[in-house]
Amino acid sequence: MNVEKAQLLNVDNLTMRFGGLVAIDDLSLKVSQGEIRGLIGPNGAGKTTLFNAISGRHPATEGTIRFKNREIQKLKPHSIAECGLARTFQHVTLFKNFSVLRNVVAGCQLKCDYSFWGALLNTRDTRRREAESEARALEFLDFVGLGHVAHAMPSNLPHGNQRTMGIAIALASEPRMLLLDEPCAGMNIEESQEMVNLIRKIRDSGVSVMLIEHDMKVIMRVCDNITVLNFGTRIAEGTPVEIRENPLVRQAYLGSTTDVA
Amino acid sequence: MKYLDQIARYRWEGLFLFSLLFPFLCGFDKYLMHVAITISLNVAMATSMWLIWTLGLISFAHGGIMGIGAYTSALLLTKYGVPMWIGMWVGAAAAGLFALLISFPLMRTRAVYFFMASWAIGEVIKRNFAYFRDFTGGWNGVFNIKAPVLDLGFISLDFSDRTAFYYLAILVVSFVILFIYRINKSRTGMMFWSIHEHELLAQHIGINVLKQKVIAFTVACFLAGLAGALYAHYQTFINPKSFDIWKSEFALVHMIVGGLSTVGGPVTGAILLTVIDELLRAAGHFRVISFGVILIGVVILLPGGLESVPARIRNYLSKDLHK
Numbered sequence: 001m002n003v004e005k006a007q008l009l010n011v012d013n014l015t016m017r018f019g020g021l022v023a024i025d026d027l028s029l030k031v032s033q034g035e036i037r038g039l040i041g042p043n044g045a046g047k048t049t050l051f052n053a054i055s056g057r058h059p060a061t062e063g064t065i066r067f068k069n070r071e072i073q074k075l076k077p078h079s080i081a082e083c084g085l086a087r088t089f090q091h092v093t094l095f096k097n098f099s100v101l102r103n104v105v106a107g108c109q110l111k112c113d114y115s116f117w118g119a120l121l122n123t124r125d126t127r128r129r130e131a132e133s134e135a136r137a138l139e140f141l142d143f144v145g146l147g148h149v150a151h152a153m154p155s156n157l158p159h160g161n162q163r164t165m166g167i168a169i170a171l172a173s174e175p176r177m178l179l180l181d182e183p184c185a186g187m188n189i190e191e192s193q194e195m196v197n198l199i200r201k202i203r204d205s206g207v208s209v210m211l212i213e214h215d216m217k218v219i220m221r222v223c224d225n226i227t228v229l230n231f232g233t234r235i236a237e238g239t240p241v242e243i244r245e246n247p248l249v250r251q252a253y254l255g256s257t258t259d260v261a
Numbered sequence: 262m263k264y265l266d267q268i269a270r271y272r273w274e275g276l277f278l279f280s281l282l283f284p285f286l287c288g289f290d291k292y293l294m295h296v297a298i299t300i301s302l303n304v305a306m307a308t309s310m311w312l313i314w315t316l317g318l319i320s321f322a323h324g325g326i327m328g329i330g331a332y333t334s335a336l337l338l339t340k341y342g343v344p345m346w347i348g349m350w351v352g353a354a355a356a357g358l359f360a361l362l363i364s365f366p367l368m369r370t371r372a373v374y375f376f377m378a379s380w381a382i383g384e385v386i387k388r389n390f391a392y393f394r395d396f397t398g399g400w401n402g403v404f405n406i407k408a409p410v411l412d413l414g415f416i417s418l419d420f421s422d423r424t425a426f427y428y429l430a431i432l433v434v435s436f437v438i439l440f441i442y443r444i445n446k447s448r449t450g451m452m453f454w455s456i457h458e459h460e461l462l463a464q465h466i467g468i469n470v471l472k473q474k475v476i477a478f479t480v481a482c483f484l485a486g487l488a489g490a491l492y493a494h495y496q497t498f499i500n501p502k503s504f505d506i507w508k509s510e511f512a513l514v515h516m517i518v519g520g521l522s523t524v525g526g527p528v529t530g531a532i533l534l535t536v537i538d539e540l541l542r543a544a545g546h547f548r549v550i551s552f553g554v555i556l557i558g559v560v561i562l563l564p565g566g567l568e569s570v571p572a573r574i575r576n577y578l579s580k581d582l583h584k
Contacts, residue, residue, distance in 0.1 A: 055465060081467035095458040106455045110467040112448065116476065119447035120440075130448065173467055 008033045008177055008208050009054070009085075014063035014073075016049050016232070023049040025232040026063070031177070036203050037210040038223035038240075042252060045229040047212045048090060051179050055087045056080040068176065082110055086175035088166045090182050090212075094154045100165060101150040104137035107172030111136070137172060143205075144168045144198060160191035164198065171202070178202060180211040184218050196222045220244065228252065268571075269525070276528075280431050284424050294423040298495060300535045301427075301434040305488035306508065307515040307527035312441050312481040314521060315450060316474055317457035322363075322379040323485055324508025325386030329356040330486025331493035331504065332390055332397060335406040338494075340396075345409040345420075349433075349490035356486025361479045368474040383506060390501040402500025406493050426495055433491055437484045442524045444480065453477050514552055518559045520566025529567045 009031040016024040024046045031037050039047050052058045054065055056077040065073040072080050095103050112133045118126040141147045144164050146157075154162055163183060170178055183199070184192045192215060199222050203209055213219050219226060220240045228236040228243060230252040236243060243249055279286075280297075287293040306327060313320045320326075334352035337343035343351070363382060370378050391400050398404070408420035420426045444450050452473050455463040464470050493499045512531075519530020534555065541548045559566060 057461070057465075076469075077464040078467045078469045081465055087465055089462070093459060093462050095455050095462065097458055098454070102451070106451055106463075107466045109448075109452070114448050116449055119449045120443050122443065122447065126447070169462070169466060 006033050007031070008035075008068065009210070010064075010066040011050075011054070012064045012066070014050070014053060014065060015061050016046070016053055016058065017061045023232055024053065027229075027232065027234055029227060029234065031208060031210055033176075033208055034203065034206070035208050036199060036222055036224050037208075038219045038226040039210060039212045039229065040214075040216075040219055040226060040243075041229035041235075044231075046232040047229055048181055049232075050229070051087060051181055051210075051212065054080075055085065055179060081173055081175075084174075084176035085179070086170035086173050086177070087179035088163075088170050088181055088183065090185065092159070092162045093166055094162060094169070096155060098154075099150070100141065100146060100152050100154055100157070101134065101137055103154065103165060104140055104168050104172050105130075105133050107140075107169035108133040108137055110173045140168045140172050143171070143201070145194070160187050160194070163187070164195070167198070167202075171207070175207060177208040177210065180209060180213075182212050182214065184213055184215045192218055269523075272525070277435065284427060289424055291423055294427050296535065296539050298423070298427055298430050299539075300532050301430040302488055302492050302495070303511070303515060303531040303535050304528050305434045305437045305491075306485060306512040307519070307531040308438055308441050308524060309481045309484040309488065310509070310512045311516050311521070311524065311527040312444065312453075312477055312484070314516065315445060315453040315457060316477050317460075318375050318379075318474075319513060320379040320478070320481075321376060321506055321509045321513075322367075322383040322386070323482075323512055324504045324506060325383035326356050326360060326482045327485045327489035327492065327508060328386055328390060328499075328501070328504030329359055330489030331499050332403070332489075333486070334490035335403045335493040335499055336397065338406055339403055345490070345494050346411075349487060349494075352490035352493075353483050353487035356489065357479050357483030360482030361475065364475045364478040365471075368471055368478065380506060380509075383504075383509060387501045387505050390504070398500075400501060402498060402503070403493075404498045406497050406499065408494045408497070420494070421497075430491060430495070433487060437487065438524060438528065440480075440484065445524055449473075449476070511552070514556050518555060518566055520568030522565070523568055526566050526568040533567065 007030050009029070011027060011029040014024055014027045015022065027050065039050065041047055049058070053060050053073070056072070056075055056079070060073040063073070064071055067083055067085055070083060072083060072085070075083070095106060098106065112129050115126070138147060138150060141150050144167055146161060146164060146168060149157060149161065154165060157165070167178075167180065167183065180199070184195050187195060196218055199209055199211065223240055225238065226240055226243045227234055228249050235248050235252060236246045238246070283297055284294060306323065310320065310323050330349070330352035333355040334345060334348035337348040337351060338345060367375070367378055367382065390397050408426060410420065411418040418425050420429055452463070452468050455468065456470055456473060460470055489504070515530040515534050516527040517530070518534055519528065520526030534552070537551070537555070538548060541551055544551070563569065
């Protein structure tokens with residue numbers, strides 16, 4: 001294992017149970033640094049549950065999750081975000097009554113050296129840091145291509161832009177790894193293409209990406225490796241080409257051997 | 262945006278100036294001074310309750326918490342002779358400390374469960390004041406809570422005088438409003454609002470939601486305790502019934518009628534409704550009914566409350582211009 005391919009995320013024997021329902025069953029998964037990993041599978045396969053487990057929203061029933069060699073399965077979501085693991089959500093998830101810029105400024109929370117008394121007394125230091133936060137938030141908006149609508153209200157933006165904004169908020173915590181839950185859901189072809197470019201750009205800026213996506217064109221184009229889940233277990237893992245040819249995957253998706261992509 | 266901030270600033274300054282000049286304008290009228298003091302205490306209650314609202318929660322324990330401040334300060338004076346200058350801060354601290362302890366379990370509840378839990382807490386506080394008869398005087402309450410005398414050597418200020426107490430109340434209320442205004446403008450306020458807007462997202466961008474909720478609740482209750490202490494020394498007598506759910510509910514109505522999105526809302530609501538309440542003094546129990554009518558009327562006819570009026574007028578005028 002060379003340095004570039006160092007493991008960033010290690011999921012070992014993870015089980016997620018909700019009452020009698022086993023959503024994830026003894027799943028192990030490794031994601032390397034600088035990788036774009038796709039996570040696919042039919043509805044109910046446990047993809048979002050896996051994201052929820054990794055990001056701390058639901059505590060793991062069994063197994064360990066290590067991020068940068070630190071066990072995180074017992075941490076609360078805000079501590080996991082602090083470790084450098086950010087996520088977006090399946091549905092558009094924003095602070096609706098904040099302006100676009102303020103949304104991302106709020107996302108800068110972890111990097112703004114906040115102190116309660118400094119904020120209360122509005123010290124010079126705090127003002128400087130808040131100005132920095134705002135400048136940084138603008139940079140992130142420019143990075144995702146929303147710089148021109150920084151002062152708009154999110155509800156006035158098209159759906160695609162709102163999704164991109166969710167990513168900008170997540171990026172504002174300057175994570176090492178980003179979990180994207182269906183970034184292209186509800187997008188048209190052009191918007192999807194822009195999203196693919198953005199995901200590559202995010203990876204090139206040094207952030208590893210794991211994404212759930214139903215749009216196979218997107219998955220095949222953008223991912224380095226793909227993991228396929230079905231009924232909470234991993235049924236295949238490999239490069240897009242390998243996955244495309246894998247008979248098990250075809251069966252899980254279509255119940256036959258018809259071409260997937 | 263800058264322009265609107267400027268206008269808001271002028272409004273605050275105007276209000277402050279007016280409140281300073283008010284005794285002279287009303288000719289030191291005893292009754293009007295009483296109304297003004299009641300207003301300032303109500304403003305303190307409504308604004309501190311509004312701070313909890315910035316999290317998206319409404320606490321019906323607020324009246325009870327105010328009682329903790331009032332009882333602490335009152336008992337310190339009547340039992341141990343501790344002057345109000347110390348007592349009010351101890352009272353506020355006691356209210357804050359109680360809030361801090363209670364908020365850990367309380368803040369794990371959500372929405373309607375929070376309302377019910379906080380109501381129960383307020384009720385328990387009130388019952389406790391009544392229960393410890395020997396110490397707190399039971400349902401009869403505490404009497405003879407004298408307002409303090411400030412002896413500066415060359416001049417001695419007696420705060421049982423309405424004018425003197427009025428200025429004290431204005432000072433304290435200005436402190437409360439300024440405190441809450443500053444919190445709301447800062448990143449702390451942004452965190453509170455982000456929890457209000459989307460708690461899940463707030464968590465995942467690294468905000469310790471429980472901690473921020475505890476902070477907001479503790480600060481708000483500290484300020485409510487401060488208002489309570491002031492109330493006790495103004496009324497000179499308190500009993501458990503002064504701090505029942507009605508105190509919280511009136512603060513809530515003030516807040517909703519005034520508007521919920523800025524500090525100006527609860528301040529406006531508390532001022533206007535206290536004045537209306539006093540004007541309807543002759544109407545007997547219709548006073549309470551009128552509150553209900555006003556509340557329903559505002560919710561239906563003026564969503565956003567009184568604070569949305571300037572924006573509405575602006576919109577109306579600009580529409581006229583574009584015609």
